Amino acid sequence: MGFLDKILGAVTGSAGTAAANGLTREQAQLLKQAFEPLEKAGKELPQKGTAFLVDGTQETVLLDLQAAKSFEPGQLLGAPGRLRWGFSNHQNKALEKIGNQSLEQRGRFYASVDAGAPALDVLVRLGKLLAAADGGQSLEHPGAPVPDWLQYLINDAVFASFSKSSSGNAAERDLAKHRPAWNVHLIAALLAHEGLDPHVALQEVFERKGLDSWYHDRLDGLVEAPAVADYMRSQRDAAEALPAKLSAAGRVLLARRIGKDKALLNDFAPLFLRLAIDGSKTVRAEATPHLEGIAEAQRLELLGQLLKDGDTTQRTQAAELLARLPGDAARALLAVAAGTETSKAVQQAIRSAMSRLDAAGDAGELELPEPPAWQPFEDIPLGEEAVQLLIANRIELLEKNRVAAEAEIEENKASKQTYRYKWRQDNYAAHKKLTDEDMRVAVRVLNGQGSKNDQNRAKNGQLQQVVGFGNRLQSMPGFGMPHLIRWLAVSRHWTSFWFDDGFSQVARPPARGLGRPARAGRAAQALRHADRRCGAHRALPVLEPGHSGRGVAGRPRVAFLRGAPRVHRRRPGPCxxxxxxxxxxxxxxxxxxxxxxxxxxxxxxxxxxxxxxxxxxxxxxxxxxxxxxxxxxxxxxxxxxxxxxxxxxxxxxxxxxxx
Known part of the structure; x- marks a missing residue:
């Protein structure tokens, strides 16, 4: 208690009461300002609310707030139960301003809470006051078995009371930096203070079954805090029992949190192995990549134990994971299990795992033949016949656009709508501006003889339609990959060329006889060579198998050849x-x-x-x-x-x- 607090306490007595409850004078003032907007719902509500928070008196304010539901006191406080976006009210900007002012004051209060000695009585009363004011209107419950007042308090402190601009930005909602007291230890202390099971705090941190997946990150500040690891180590029994109490969404977060912390991963290796063989595919997918962080000998021992003593699902998944480990040790465990296993499903999984180990051993002995040498693409300049073909394309396409424009005019006349479409007419007007000289410009660009001005003219959308019309130019005997690369480097307005019909027409035939990844690499090498010869390598990156569309090694989103990646299909049906x-x-x-x-x-x-x-x-x-x-x-x-x-x-x- 500071000197100024003592003076004010001697004069008014209020500061002394606040200090007795673990509050400083500044914190009491922040709470008073945060609940001043309640005056619009009842003249005495702000004073009663402040007295209830600071002194623990005026408990009837909770009933008064429930009775004032028609005034929407929760909106006056900025909808404290939110876990989605920032608070806004487009129909009532004055109300939005008042609510954001209350949120700002509460945010300052939450930031001032002392991690070493939090005012638990005040925090409990604050949660109950928020719950009474909002009446569940904005509450979004992640799904842990905690009372509503506690969920209101957590939502408000961890998400809702941050500024609107930071509501969707996790970096700006960094609890460790801005509100260090708000972690699993504080949640456990609040539960224990009210006579509830403190171990439910872990469920509150990880459970997400009540939220849409888009908003699972709203409480990530609690998950990522180092306090979670400390609490799990200090309450090991509660941590070991946690997966059975969580939904699949909660187990995914638990697997992610343990997997990214190598020390925590090794401390809870048995628990993590259970997550890796979980009955939920999403949980397994999250946990499996992190198994490498566990020592191989320990993995073998734990998987062997699960293969022996686990339930049917666990034994099946344990056999699957053993197939990914070194052959001899894993084979021995599988062979022992095969002799004692009675479940047909598990027996099948064991046989499949042993077959995979055998196949992996045989694959190492195979010798692939050397790929054939590749020949650079021929670069034959296009002549006058290409110009005449483009002129014919232009005339035919112009006529089609004329018919389309006239049809649009007639449709506008027959339409009852006030809006009149003009884009077909505009397209026709733009096509009429093309001349035979533009076709010669296109051929010069295709041959690599175009000037800077020619390249700028080739960016015309109508000219591009003429060049690609019917893929006739691409079907000419002399047209090859160098011409296509030069054209795409100039005409494409984005980096990817995979979706161009001309590329499809020219690139497909060489790919027909290339079925193995080694040959696919040769084809990509040839394409890259032609790309550089044409001077377009900065505009058209060539993707090789095993690389994504962003140039990052991994599973390709776009593949050069069929057979290189595995294409995943969904059930037929239009989007x-x-x-x-x-x-x-x-x-x-x-x-x-x-x-x-x-x-x-x-x-x-x-x-x-x-x-x-x-x-x-x-x-x-x-x-x-x-x-x-x-x-x-x-x-x-x-x-x-x-x-x-x-x-x-x-x-x-x-x-x-x-x-």
Whole structure:
């Protein structure tokens, strides 16, 4: 108790009461200011609320707040139970301002709480006051068995009372930096203070079953705090029993927290192994990558014990994990288990694991043949016949756009809507500006002879439509990869070229005979060589198998060849955009087309590049995109209604890009 507090206590007596409850004068003032907005719900509510918090008197304020529900006192306090976004009220900006002022004062109070000697009585009363004021209107409960008043207090201190700008930014909500007292120890102390089980604090930290997955990170400050590791070590029995009390969402967080802390991982290796063989696939997927942090000998011992004494699910998953360990030691454990196992499901898992170990041993003895030498792509300059072909394309495309523009005019006349569409008319007007000289500019750019001005003219969207029209230019005998790379380096407005129809037409034939990863690497090497020869290597990065679209080693999101990655498919069926009839995204056209054919993004990417997906069933196969294009799964031109539909979609995409 400071000297000033003593003086004020002698004069008013209030400071002495606050100090007796573990509050400083500044903290008492912050609480008083935080609840001043309650005056709009009742003239005496702020005074009663402050007296209840600081002195523990005026308990009837809780009933008064419940009776004032029509005034929405929870909104006056900024909706303290939130775990989503910042507090706002677009219909009542004055109310939003008042609520944010209350949140700001409470935020300062939470930051001032002493980690060594928190005012538990005051914090309990604060939680109960928030619960009475809001009446559950904004409360979002993660799912742990804690009373509502405690959940209100935690939500308010850990998330809601931070500023609106930091509500979605975890870095700005760093509890260890801004509010160090708020951790699992404080939650356990509050539970014990009210006669509840303090070990429920661990459930409060990790449980997320009551929240949408998008908001699971809102309480990450509690999860990431070093205090969690200290509490788990000091309460080992409670920590060992924790997985059985958590939902799958909570176990995922627990596996993530233990797995990223190597010291904690080795301290709780048996618990973590149970998470790695959990019945939930998401929990296993989170835990398995961290198993390498446990010593191999300890892993073998623990997995062998689970294979012997675990339930059916645990024994099955233990056999699966043993197949990933060195052959001799794992084989011995599996062989012993195979002789005593009675469950058919586990027996099958053991046989499968032993087969994988045998296959891994045989694979090391195989010798692959040397890949054949690759030949650089030929670079034959395009001549006058290419110019005449583009001129013919321009005339034909101009006529099609004229018909489309006239149809749009008639549709506008017949439409009852006030808005009149003009983009087909604008596209036609832009096409009329093209001349035969523009076609010669395009050929010069394709041959690598274009000037800077030529390259700028080649960025014209209508000219790009003429060059790519019907893939006729790409079908010419002299057209090759160097021409395509030069054109894509100039015409593409984003880095990826996998979705270009011209690339599909030119790149697919060399890929047809390349089935092994070694050959795929050769093909990528050849493409990179041509890329550099054409001077486009800075604009068009060439992806090699085993690298993602961002250049990071790992599972590829885009593959150069079929056979290199494993393409994951989903059940056939159009996406929501296709069902609603919405036009495709011009920046991501392959997603809409692929989803309309029932493919995942990765399968659609391969289909858009013209490669097979390994689909065996007709309904799983990607569909052709336009007349004359290649059906990637069946390796034949698409025909009929599918071809017409995708041709119309391609034309629509071109018009969007032109607009």
């Amino acid at each position: 929501r955009a296709a069902k609603a009839g919405r036009p495709p995204d011009p920046a991501r056209p392959e997603r809409h087309a692929a989803h309309a054919g029932g493919l995942s993004d990765r399968a659609g990417t391969l289909a858009a590049a013209g490669y097979g997906t390994g689909a065996r069933r007709r309904q799983d196969a990607p569909r052709g995109r336009a007349e004359g294009t290649v059906d990637a799964a069946r390796h034949r031109p698409a025909r009929g209604r599918v071809a017409r539909r995708h041709q119309e979609r391609g034309a629509h995409r071109g018009r969007q890009l032109a607009g």
